[in-house]
Amino acid sequence: xxxxxxxxxxxxxxxxxxxxxxxxxxxxxxxxxxxxxxxxxxxxxxxxxxxxxxxxxxxxxxxxxxxxxxxxxxxxxxxxxxxxxxxxxxxxxxxxxxxxxxxxxxxxxxxxxxxxxxxxxxxxxxxxxxxxxxxxxxxxxxxxxxxxxxxxxxxxxxxxxxxxxxxxxxxxxx
Ligand SMILES: [Zn+2]
Numbered sequence: 278x279x280x281x282x283x284x285x286x287x288x289x290x291x292x293x294x295x296x297x298x299x300x301x302x303x304x305x306x307x308x309x310x311x312x313x314x315x316x317x318x319x320x321x322x323x324x325x326x327x328x329x330x331x332x333x334x335x336x337x338x339x340x341x342x343x344x345x346x347x348x349x350x351x352x353x354x355x356x357x358x359x360x361x362x363x364x365x366x367x368x369x370x371x372x373x374x375x376x377x378x379x380x381x382x383x384x385x386x387x388x389x390x391x392x393x394x395x396x397x398x399x400x401x402x403x404x405x406x407x408x409x410x411x412x413x414x415x416x417x418x419x420x421x422x423x424x425x426x427x428x429x430x431x432x433x434x435x436x437x438x439x440x441x442x443x444x445x446x447x448x449x450x451x
Contacts, residue, residue, distance in 0.1 A: 280383040283319060284334045286355075286369055289385075293359035294434050295392075303356040303366065312355050321353055330373065332380065339378040348376045354386070364391040365434070370406070390437045393417070401432055401440055412444045 280286035292299055302319075304311050313320050314334070322329040328343035330351065341347060351373040358366035368387040373380055389402035398417060403410040408429045415422045427447055433439040 278385045280369075282337055283332055283371075283380060283383060284337075286383045287334065287357075290357070290367065290434075293362060293365050295364050295390075296359060296362040298359055298361035300357045300365075301360050303358040303360075312353070319355075330375075337380065339373070339380075341375060341378070346375060350381075351375055365389070388432050388434065390432055390434065392437055399437075399441055401437060401444070403429055403432055405429060410440075410444070412441070 278289070280289065290300060302312050302314060311322065311324070313322070317334050318331045318340075319334060320329050320331045323343075326343070328346065329340075330342075330346075331340045332338070353371050353373070355369040355371060356366060357369070366387075366389050367385050369383055370386040371380055372382040384405070386405045387403060389400065391398065391400045393399065396417060398415040400413040400415075401410065409426050410428070410430050410432070411424060411426045413422060413424050425444070425448060427444060430440070430443070
């Protein structure tokens with residue numbers, strides 16, 4: 278799913294589909310620049326040099342603090358997650374054109390959901406760039422886990438059990 282603007286991408290889903298809590302920008306481990314929102318601007322700040330790229334969420338006007346980073350392309354990921362129930366996230370991949378000071382591409386690359394029934398905990402995650410979807414099925418009583426991967430498909434966020442049924446249908450053919 279692609280978006281025309283960063284503002285539109287952030288409005289894609291503002292509350293958790295399961296607990297209805299507000300979704301938040303997550304810290305991404307190992308990421309060099311953690312995105313944060315301040316005064317209606319999103320900042321990608323380098324932890325050591327403190328240099329940043331920032332984008333106005335309404336106008337898309339871009340500011341670059343680094344004198345070295347004024348040309349070319351900059352890629353980053355933006356993870357949106359539910360900090361309350363921890364059962365939902367999506368990750369945008371962004372491509373900045375630093376020369377033109379525009380965002381050339383904003384799309385959802387990953388989504389993930391977690392849910393359970395009386396016997397199992399399920400985690401379903403997909404990735405556009407890896408062209409796959411993964412199901413982790415954990416038997417609650419023993420903690421035994423099975424991980425199975427399939428070619429990419431969208432997750433039915435509102436009813437993830439539908440996606441689970443589709444994947445379990447595919448297991449029969451493995
Ligand atoms: Zn939630």
